[in-house]
Amino acid sequence: MVSKRNHPLEQSHYDDPTLEEYVLGQLLPGEEEAIRQHLTECAVCRTKVAAYRAACQRIKSGLFQKLDEVAPGPRLSFDHIASEWRKPPRRITFLYRLQQLMPSTSSLVLLALFVVAFLLVMPPSDTAALRNLGLIEDYNGPRSVVAASTDDGLVILRLSAGDVEVVSHMSYMIDPRNLQFSPDGQWLALQQGRTLHIIETLNQGAHIRLDLDDSADWSWSPDGQRLAYTDGEGGLYVFDIATQTSRLLVPAEECAWGRPVWTSDGQQIAYSMVKPLPGSGASHDQQSIWRVDPSNGFRVELTRNDAPDDVLLVPAAWVQDDNALLVWDVKAGAIGSLPELYYVDAAAHHLEPLRGYSVAAGTRLAWPVSARGMVLAIHRDQLVFLDLDQSTRQSIPDQFPRPHNLAWAPNGAWMAYTVSGMAEGQGLYVFALQDGESHQVELPGGAVEKAVSWAGAEHLFVIRQPLDSSSAELWVVPLTTGQDPQRVLTNIRMPQTGPYVGWRWQDVLAMQVIQ
Amino acid sequence: MDDVPLIRRAQEGDERAARLLFDMYQLRTYRLALGLLGDTADAEEVAQDALTYALLNIYRYKEHLSSFSTWLHTITVSRARDKRRRKVLPSISMAQWLGMGNQIRDYEPGPEAHIMRREVEGGLLSALNKLSPKLREAIVLRFYADCTYKEMGEIMDCSLNTARSRLRLAIEKLRVQLGEEQVRWLASETIR
Structure with missing residues (x-):
């Protein structure tokens, strides 16, 4: 800091570099102000600053004055740059090329109009995908809902007399599994990847997604308001449609596995317990069949498997007014072998072999139980009907063709079945329990019958595979009206074969009659 | 713009x-x-x-x-x-190229400008020609292109301090070339 004395010889001064920086304007505002104050008092510094500033001004004005008088000659021009500019590879962006193509706003408007017109004229991909289904136009079967897996995704249809409505087309659903409609047809449950999708079968309906493991399985309650599911990791849950929430019934450490089976009144659920869970590679230490009350989670062991390493017991259906359980076994490592049937007395906790074998279709029985407690079985290479309600057994004549796939009518009085290896259109039969006779239902040629299910009391849904085709068709077959069978849709994906035997049709197609 | x-x-x-x-x-x-x-x-x-x-x-x-x-x-x-x-570079003074009439704008200087021009011919520009290229760059960038030290450093590919040193050295050399007496006279005119 400079002194305050006024005599030049007694004053302190700023050094030359600082004063030069001051002139060049390179000091901080505080320093600049201090020097400005000092210059008012110090003639020596003031003279130095003035001299330096004059020199700088002279340099600057001299340069400006002379350089600004000069202009370049014609050699300096853009022409050379322009010719180079147009040569490849100039970096011209797509945006600029676009702007060159459409220099005016009117062109943009015309382009937009063209795009709109194009979209209006061209059918959306949905339309093309639906056209591939070959949907029926004059459907005359019962009111139903159908879900079909195609190469273009999953399609949900509502069928009614003379009308087919596409409820939804989910093109992203390319590999669904285990399609199951609720009994009222209002909801569809299916798995894709590790997600359980619960889809309302209405246009723009609800769609709930739940996380699962690959080996999950589920079934709807008889009233269609709850879905019981094992998550593949040992837990058993109930999803409630009304609240759209899941509730844990059996914790994962209790190793619930496979398909839960509801009683007809929806008060109990039978399930299998396997420790450790299948798929872990370890031998099974424990296996048993349990039942659980879905309202409070109270559970009881119904029976225990004495040989969990050899076979696993799987509940199939409740019989005898929900007092007993039909169980079948999955033989470990015996792919292709027939599963044996068992009977579990729920009150006595007693497991009894039924001396009969059945046929599996994936994780279900291909020969299910009827509403009257009847089940088809094989005993000593003979087909027999086991009446589980009456605990009787009825032999079937040798000429009775062995069913490949079987379905019971809702009243349990009729049985429809397909027979493999038959000529096209010749593989569908209906058996009347009362008179013990089978009747062949002839269908148009060109396809073979693969599976059947009842569509109400008077119609059948038949899955057929056209000759030389790698896709399947769904047909509706009237039994009483004398009308011709109709093809409802085609180009359904063929399913994978199940882990044991049979075709997993439930992975590609589901049908449900609705009231 | x-x-x-x-x-x-x-x-x-x-x-x-x-x-x-x-x-x-x-x-x-x-x-x-x-x-x-x-x-x-x-x-x-x-x-x-x-x-x-x-x-x-x-x-x-x-x-x-x-x-x-x-x-x-x-x-x-x-x-x-x-x-x-x-x-x-040929040893042509700036005054020579500045005098190339066909490349100078149509500009008719007044009497003061004539005096300045003579002064320039004999003073600033000849002094500028005697500077080294780097010092000349510093002078031109600072006083003609109006660059900051930072910009000068970027342009001349040197540090800010180097740019500052070059500029001060260039000014000092020009002052010596131009003669302190003349500068002092100009200074007194400026601060008056």
Whole structure:
């Protein structure tokens, strides 16, 4: 800091570099102000600053004055740059090329109009995908809902007399599994990847997604308001449609596995317990069949498997007014072998072999139980009907063709079945329990019958595979009206074969009659 | 005029934007080159080179790193150095090239300007010619291109302190060349 004395010889001064920086304007505002104050008092510094500033001004004005008088000659021009500019590879962006193509706003408007017109004229991909289904136009079967897996995704249809409505087309659903409609047809449950999708079968309906493991399985309650599911990791849950929430019934450490089976009144659920869970590679230490009350989670062991390493017991259906359980076994490592049937007395906790074998279709029985407690079985290479309600057994004549796939009518009085290896259109039969006779239902040629299910009391849904085709068709077959069978849709994906035997049709197609 | 939209358009390939940029910067670039080299033909060549390179490679320019003029000045200084290296500059005084009538605007100087011109011919510009190229760059960038120390450092590819040192040294040398007495006289005129 400079002194305050006024005599030049007694004053302190700023050094030359600082004063030069001051002139060049390179000091901080505080320093600049201090020097400005000092210059008012110090003639020596003031003279130095003035001299330096004059020199700088002279340099600057001299340069400006002379350089600004000069202009370049014609050699300096853009022409050379322009010719180079147009040569490849100039970096011209797509945006600029676009702007060159459409220099005016009117062109943009015309382009937009063209795009709109194009979209209006061209059918959306949905339309093309639906056209591939070959949907029926004059459907005359019962009111139903159908879900079909195609190469273009999953399609949900509502069928009614003379009308087919596409409820939804989910093109992203390319590999669904285990399609199951609720009994009222209002909801569809299916798995894709590790997600359980619960889809309302209405246009723009609800769609709930739940996380699962690959080996999950589920079934709807008889009233269609709850879905019981094992998550593949040992837990058993109930999803409630009304609240759209899941509730844990059996914790994962209790190793619930496979398909839960509801009683007809929806008060109990039978399930299998396997420790450790299948798929872990370890031998099974424990296996048993349990039942659980879905309202409070109270559970009881119904029976225990004495040989969990050899076979696993799987509940199939409740019989005898929900007092007993039909169980079948999955033989470990015996792919292709027939599963044996068992009977579990729920009150006595007693497991009894039924001396009969059945046929599996994936994780279900291909020969299910009827509403009257009847089940088809094989005993000593003979087909027999086991009446589980009456605990009787009825032999079937040798000429009775062995069913490949079987379905019971809702009243349990009729049985429809397909027979493999038959000529096209010749593989569908209906058996009347009362008179013990089978009747062949002839269908148009060109396809073979693969599976059947009842569509109400008077119609059948038949899955057929056209000759030389790698896709399947769904047909509706009237039994009483004398009308011709109709093809409802085609180009359904063929399913994978199940882990044991049979075709997993439930992975590609589901049908449900609705009231 | 804000040159950023023009630069972006030119970066997208718009030739018209490139032409506008050329028109905006050609005079400044030429005069900077002339200040650096002192020869009109060389300055024209260097300015053409610098503008051609800058515009054909404008996609290399990064807006967030420097202003376009700083980037262009950097190219111009670099090209001027190249030119200087390739050619031994003839010892022609600036007064000579400034006197080339066909390249000077139609400008009729007044009596004061004549006096100044004589002074310049005999004083500032001859002193400028005696500076080393780097010191001359510092003077031209600071007093003609009005660059900050930071910009000077970027353009001359040196640190800020080096740029500052070069400028002060150049001014000092010019002051000696021009003569302290004359400067003092001018100073007294200025502060009066």
